[in-house]
Amino acid sequence: MFQTFDVTARPEAAAPRVARLRAWMATQDLDAFLVPRADAHQGEYVAPRDERMAYISGFTGSAGFVVVLRDRAAIFTDGRYTVQVRAQTDPAIFETVNWPATGLADWLPGALPDGGRLGFDPMLHSVTQIEGLRKLSGLDVVAVSNGIDATWPDRPAPPNAPMTIYPQALAGKSATEKRAEIATALQAAGVASYVTNQPEAVAWLLNIRGADIARTPLPQCFAVIHADAGVDLICAPEKAAPITDHLGPDVRITAPADMAALLGGLTGPVGHDPASCPVALAEMLTDAKAIPDPFALRRAxxxxxxxxxxxxxxxxxxxxxxxxxxxxxxxxxxxxxxxxxxxxxxxxxxxxxxxxxxxxxxxxxxxxxxxxxxxxxxxxxxxxxxxxxxxxxxxxxxxxxxxxxxxxxxxxxxxxxxxxxxxxxxxxxxxxxxxxxxxxxxxxxxxxxxxxxxxxxxxxxxxxxxxxxxxxxxxxxxxxxxxxxxxxxxxxxxxxxxxxxxxxxxxxxxxxxxxxxxxxxxxxxxxxxxxxxxxxxxxxxxxxxxxxxxxxxxxxxxxxxxxxxxxxxxxxxxxxxxxxxxxxxxxxxxxx
The missing domain is CATH 3.90.230.10 (Creatinase/methionine aminopeptidase superfamily)
Structure with missing residues (x-):
């Protein structure tokens, strides 16, 4: 089906949206707020409700981020989008920054006063990203609720498509084999379990697919895999209902509302990849241990x-x-x-x-x-x-x-x-x-x-x-x-x-x-x-x-x-x- 740009993502819509965000920032005593092109899963493609960068700026590219200050704003994106970002954003509101040649850590010290408060949504930024910002002197990096969500009156609902089974004949390995392979890797890494926020990892591991993201057959979900090869799949129960028999008894379903309790109750070292794990997720763990992603190379x-x-x-x-x-x-x-x-x-x-x-x-x-x-x-x-x-x-x-x-x-x-x-x-x-x-x-x-x-x-x-x-x-x-x-x-x-x-x-x-x-x-x-x-x-x-x-x-x-x-x-x-x-x-x- 042919799709056009979302009409809500246009340069002329930016001014009132930025104004609403700045009003919200004042209530939080923030000097700046960071708006990534990311969701809690840190993937390249996001659902409409997570198109926060496009909503605030009009820019619909698949990479970049916006930082809004009290009296200026900037959009960072790479050379693929040099022409597009100029066409889709209002230069009177957003200055464009060539990223990654100039990173946020390079730009912020000259833009914020000493002691300036930079707000971020801890579910949308990885541990590694925030650790880098917190190393900057004279900057207070604080986790807050999301200012875009708070000022987006008609924000779309979350996707909730049912999961489907991916045939083992095409995958080449059963989900049981894959779970055993990852469990062995966790044992070797000295962790009792590993938490992932990446739907592609879960889809590969369990031989499942979904339809929560346009053009990419992914189910939006989180998962914990344990060293005994058991899995806690964190998603809306109705999404997994059609594939319960395929998942089997070793895969337990946990609703998103219960995720914090599940993660907080895990014992033994819990592995996570700081490069992709959101700050909020890592902070739910009582015994976190940083290890390399055990899925990425195996999936590749x-x-x-x-x-x-x-x-x-x-x-x-x-x-x-x-x-x-x-x-x-x-x-x-x-x-x-x-x-x-x-x-x-x-x-x-x-x-x-x-x-x-x-x-x-x-x-x-x-x-x-x-x-x-x-x-x-x-x-x-x-x-x-x-x-x-x-x-x-x-x-x-x-x-x-x-x-x-x-x-x-x-x-x-x-x-x-x-x-x-x-x-x-x-x-x-x-x-x-x-x-x-x-x-x-x-x-x-x-x-x-x-x-x-x-x-x-x-x-x-x-x-x-x-x-x-x-x-x-x-x-x-x-x-x-x-x-x-x-x-x-x-x-x-x-x-x-x-x-x-x-x-x-x-x-x-x-x-x-x-x-x-x-x-x-x-x-x-x-x-x-x-x-x-x-x-x-x-x-x-x-x-x-x-x-x-x-x-x-x-x-x-x-x-x-x-x-x-x-x-x-x-x-x-x-x-x-x-x-x-x-x-x-x-x-x-x-x-x-």
Whole structure:
């Protein structure tokens, strides 16, 4: 279903909302109040009732935070949203801060007087975040109730969708096996139990899914897993009612209202991850012990069954993408707009009869809209496709057997000056990651420069990571592994990542090419050292538009990679389409 921006999140609505918040701050004797783009689960995507940053500022990006002072306010967000944040916020109210280059700890000392009181909601900030702020001298960081909630008269109700069972055949392990695995890890860490606020961890552990968050099949819940493999699942009882038999007697249901009593009554060291555990949750524990998250890496290392399942999902999605791209070339109406593109693509995915949902709001940006990295079309920004420009489409699907994420950039008539060269440089970066072979222990930070080097040769770059982790019928962004300058998480076999270099010329066009890849063990060639190496295998099979490739820029090895990739697209997707679609695919997959 096509969705526009929430009309309540607009720049002109900010002034009275900020005024109400400041009036509330005065009653709490606060000099500043922190508004994160987060909920109690610290995930990237939040329910409508938790869109506090959008409510107060108008900015709808998926990362950032706002700090409101008595006489000024600032919004912090990263390079992906440079254009968007200016378009969606009122500069007379909010100054924009380039984050994380400038952090809150850098900005606050010059903004608040000595002894200034900064209020925060302890359910929305992790232990690590608040510990960092409390180290600042001359600042009083105080836990308070939430000022946005107190001044938001029509705040939406909490989501309460029923939980569903995720098939063991697709998961590759039973919930019993997973609980035993985590219990063993807790014993080794010297804790009697572990509390998690992360729904993706609970969904993975218990082989369940939900529908509390748009585009991501997560159940909003908390859980405590014990060293005896028992689990206390903290959620509204009615949410778990449909799956009681699946959960079994070792999984006990506790209502959210009873969570404090449950956590306060736990004996023995109780593990928690300070980087994700909310302050309020940690303070409920009488014997807390900080330990690494025991779920994250285990969830990231996909089972053979998960890889097989998502492989099929990507082939199905590839065929839907081919049908869409042919429609774009030959059947779209003469006056087609970005909204038409979004609707058409979702329609082709729905035609598979296996689509559960799209995996995020489709990005369809023509011309300068494509230069907004996380652009999302609405009725106000909707633009006709036109000619002599390029179109960037970043989209994905949620199928029961896999989560997809793909970006393709296509010419609409004659490409703008410089676009073909920039596209080819981006393609070279994608090829470099796709072909990478690397030792065990290498992290995403070590590989990120491979994707950027071709652009660097032209004095260009992009302000987002090269790749993020991806779940299997879970989050399209699912850590902890990434390909980025800052990721120190070693890559391991079974991890699924995106490979998506890009280039954005503000006011003109945007380019991004994205495939999903997964990590596998590399076979040692003759003459190679006797050491373990890893490489990537591709999951996404959709043509890369040959009309935007400058063949002269590609090396012989790069041209051979493109030809092999397109031959594989033809062999894998060709049997799934026919007629005019297969004819179009054949032409698009012709050797360079």
């Amino acid at each position: 290392r996909k089972t053979g069954a998960e890889i097989a399942a998502t492989t099929e999902a990507h082939l199905r999605d590839g065929a839907a993408m081919v049908r869409f791209l042919r429609w774009l070339d030959h059947e779209r109406p003469a006056d087609a707009t970005e909204i038409d593109v979004v609707r058409a693509l979702e329609g082709f995915r729905r035609d598979t009869n296996q689509l559960k949902d799209i995996s995020f709001e489709t990005i369809a940006g023509v011309g300068s809209n494509g230069a907004i990295v996380h652009y999302r079309v609405n009725e106000d920004t909707n633009r006709k496709l036109g000619t002599d420009t390029i179109l960037l489409v970043d989209s994905g699907a949620q199928y029961l057997d896999g989560t997809t994420d793909i970006t393709r950039t296509m010419p609409l008539g004659t490409p703008p000056d410089g676009a073909v060269r920039a596209f080819t440089r981006v393609l070279q970066g994608l090829i470099a990651i796709s072909r990478a072979r690397f030792p065990v222990g290498v992290a995403g930070a070590h590989l990120d420069a491979l994707a950027r080097a071709p652009l660097w040769m032209d004095h260009r770059d992009y302000d987002h990571g090269t790749g993020h982790g991806v779940g299997v019928y879970l989050g399209v962004h699912d850590g902890p592994a990434r390909i980025s300058r800052v990721s120190q998480v070693p890559l391991e076999a079974g991890m699924i990542l995106s490979n998506e270099p890009g280039y954005y010329r503000e006011g003109e066009y945007g380019i991004r090419i994205e495939n999903l890849i997964h990590v596998v063990e590399a076979v040692r060639p003759d003459g190679g050292d006797d050491r373990k190496m890893l490489r990537f295998e591709t999951l996404t099979w959709v043509p890369i538009d040959r009309r935007l490739i400058d063949r002269a820029l590609l090396s012989p090895d790069e041209r051979a990679w493109v030809d092999r990739y397109h031959a594989d697209v033809m062999s894998k997707i060709g049997p799934r389409v026919d007629g005019a679609e297969r004819e179009w695919l054949t032409a698009m997959c012709a050797p360079l």
